[in-house]
Amino acid sequence: MYSKEEASKLRQQFWITFGKYMKPIPSAEGLPINWVNYKTGVKNVFFRMNAEQKSASISIDITHADEATRKLFFDQFLAFKNLFSDAVNEDWNWELTAVNEYGIPLSQISKTVYDLSIFNQQNWPALITFLKPRIIALDQFWTDVKPIFEALG
Template sequence: MYSKEEASKIRQQFWITFGKYMKPILSAEGLPIKWINYKTGIKHIYFRMNAEQHKAIISIEITHPNQEIRNLYFEQFKALKLLFTDTLNEEWNWEENAINELSVSLSQITKTLNGVSIFNQQNWPALISFLKPRIIALDQFWTDVKPIFEAIS
């Protein structure tokens, strides 16, 4: 078991490693991008990557405090589900009404990889292999659909 400080350092080292690995990869628009802190440009819509003790998760989180607007965004994502699935080349889990670890209501679209740990450095290649193609594909998808969300925000 790791102390909080040790666990924090391991997490930090993983994300530094991931960031260095992703740095030479340009966005779908051919521009440099900070993959770890991906900016969607739409308030309350986030692309998140998380690696934990037993799993890794990549997600789209819609956190608008107004449930009607959050539902509108989620419905728009659902209307684009075929394009999303074609771009990501896999099925993801869609939850219109979820609650995160901070008890915040949100809608989310997630993909999880179980059986890996950020605390096992031997799992880092699997974590990177899971996160890398998905965040790149999310960027491609977002490049195609962002104008739709700008029009409704």
């Protein structure tokens, strides 16, 4: 078991390592991009990557405070579900109604892998292998559909 400080340092070290690994890879538009802190450019729409003690996940989080607006954005993602599935090449979990770790409501489209730990450096290659193709696929998908979501804004 790690102290909070040790756990924080390991997390930080993993994300620095992941960022360095991803740095040479340009966005779908051929531009430099900060993959770890991906900016969608659309308010209240986030691409999040998370790695914890027993799992890792990647998600699209729709965090509009207004439930109707959140549903509108989620429904728009649903309209692009075939395009999304083609981009990620696998099934993801679609939740209209979810809550984050702070109890705040959101809609979420996510993929999770279990039995990998950010605290085991031997798992880091598998974590990177899980996250890398998915964040790249999200970027490619987003390049195609972002203008529609900007118009909803």
